[in-house]
Amino acid sequence: MSDQGGLTISRPLRVPDPVRLARYGRAPELGPTILFFSGGTGPGPLCRELIQYTHNSIHLITPFDSGGSSAVLRRAFAMPAVGDLRNRMMALADMSVRGNAEVRRLFSYRLPPEADARELRQRLEDMVEGDDPLVAAVPDPLRKIIRNHLGYFLAEMPDHFDLAGASIGNLVLVGGYLNNGRHLDPVVFLFTKLAEVRGVVRPVVNQDLHLSARLADGRLILGQHRLTGKNEPPLSSPIVKLGLNQGLDQERPASAAIRPKVARLVATAELICYPVGSFYSSLLASLLPSGIGEAVAANPCPKVFVPNTAPDSEALTGGVAQRVAELLGALGAQEGARRDGGRVLDYVLLDRQWQGYPGGWDRRSLEDMGLGVIETELVTPDSAPLTDGRLLAEALLSLV
Template sequence: MSENAPRIVLFSGGTACRSTNIALSHRGASLTRIVPAWDSGGSSKVIRETFRMLPVGDIRQALMTMAHGEGKAGDVVKIFNARLSRALGQGEAAEEFRFFASGDHPLLQRMDAAQADTILHYLDLFGSAIPAGFDFGNGSVGNFILTGAYLAHDNDINAAILEFRRLLGINGHVWPSSIQPDVELSARLGSGHEVFGQHVVTSLDAEEAALGITDIALASRSVGMVRANPLILGAIARADAIVFGPGSFYSSILPHLLVQGVAQALASNTSAYRIFIGNILECAETRDTNLAGLVGVFEEHFRRATGTSAPFLTHILANRELFPFAKTVGRFRYLREGRIEALGGELGAQIILSEFEDAWNRGQHDGEEVASTILRII
């Protein structure tokens, strides 16, 4: 990687900005992904509850994406991306785990011996620490390895991530927004009712989604305040561009502004371009909203967090509306622009209106087009 490579920080969830991450890596950008520390569902939930640690699923996914973008998608990545059967408890999935942990899996046997030994060490630590009856169903082998590294490094997730990066041989960084183990996301709906847990916020039923989300909150169950991972503050300070999205707005993008120290660090880097990437589609969190409305909520939360009235974003990427009426992909409609151009004028932000949808994957971003646009801005 060139010393003059643009330094780009991506605030995202685990998967939504995958194509953009890969495209920017292909083009030699120096990337730092900042992912949520409050995932409360899936395989991460079982590990989080068992070890009282922060969720590792988004971290692992982002690291795998970084490896793929840097051309390092070899046997190590295949092992980290492996997932066990959905069978529960000590059945088929547990047998699969024991096969991986034994070192007999062909991917491990053809791997560099030092890499294989390290992975097996972490799997052994994980296997030794789990309680009887642990639910392996649909578990991610990479999550198990990352948890083993966490245990090996005295419950230091940053050290475990650095070890993961060494095993993968990648240059890009991935950090959780906070390293506290018990961060919980909540959302207040239009009715005043609150829902708790990221997995609940991302899967509101039709009746709840129709009420809309009026506010969100982050809290640590043990100390209340959610503090920033120190390593992300340095990345923000050095960034040439800071990018928000794409991703689930209320559960993966906006909550980062609620982590103590993040908004202040963002405000301090006055030279970086601050870019918001609008989603292609609505989701359960954002039914009946539009891009202008979401950007307005983002700016409001930034002002609230920093106590400043100055606009924050410098650029907004908006997918061009090709139909003058509502159109759906699967369950969700395309996200409308709203009064985005007028809002851009009010904020002093440049609106870049283009066709950012992937022609082969409806409802998803064309990573190459988004990456090209970001690099043109820089």
């Protein structure tokens, strides 16, 4: 259903819709524009299936990651995180024989974590010179472009920089970022072309900021890596407020606003999806910049939330209805799913048989918020307790 200038157009909804899927599959380059707010690796399986049907999806990614190799890069260069951008582009890269397999292999490679600093620097220098086998396998002129970007990184790399476990794709992105006046969009565009990425991937903002989370027990947590429980003790108290902060050492609240080009991307979407993944550090984090709620509300296309089917270490209490309420709050909704300018959510997409939703879900609670509930098959024996990428892609495509 869409609403353009007061005219509402409805159609019967079939999920999955084999006719639509067949049409999209025949010409994915003409496929629908589905926009995702997210980060992390949660939507990866979905993206790898999605490119079979559309090359026009849009992914607005949170740049606030503060763990792993992203943390090392951010400390060295005072920049937004690029790891989630690279992950998403790799998930959307053309895996067919027409894609650049050598580029994908290089961009997905990590330097060995056990090697000493001298060996790692020599390996990077060999890549810059084109002598490394992984780089040598890339055909020209792509090889020269990659070598140039790695060269920019090497020239700016601090003497103390730790290359252990570094992603070569991340180093290429950082080299391009530094060489383009500390702007991410030009190098992300180039990376997209090099890896034959079938979609548009952009950071939701380009600022060097971090996440802050106020917990129910009053504590303040600074840094995305401290929320996920991967390398830090898991949270022991629920998150009650998420925000942005300057740095990781002390509370310095910050704000950010989306650029006009991001608002224009939101305006082009034929479907907006809030997908599976870490609820706070991936989904809600991507909605923190001002202007997001207004842009979403201004687009009359359908909007759908896909809740996690497995436990989320960041979401300690509540079920699907609580996640929906928090999502609506983050988008500025005041009357159910509506805010000034229009609706920010229309549907919640659920598996019709899965009993493992954390905290459960209640149809009446969702319908009382003015939302439609769509039930279909999303979890398979092989994918459980997670959603199956193919089934989720087919369900979303059927809504467009």
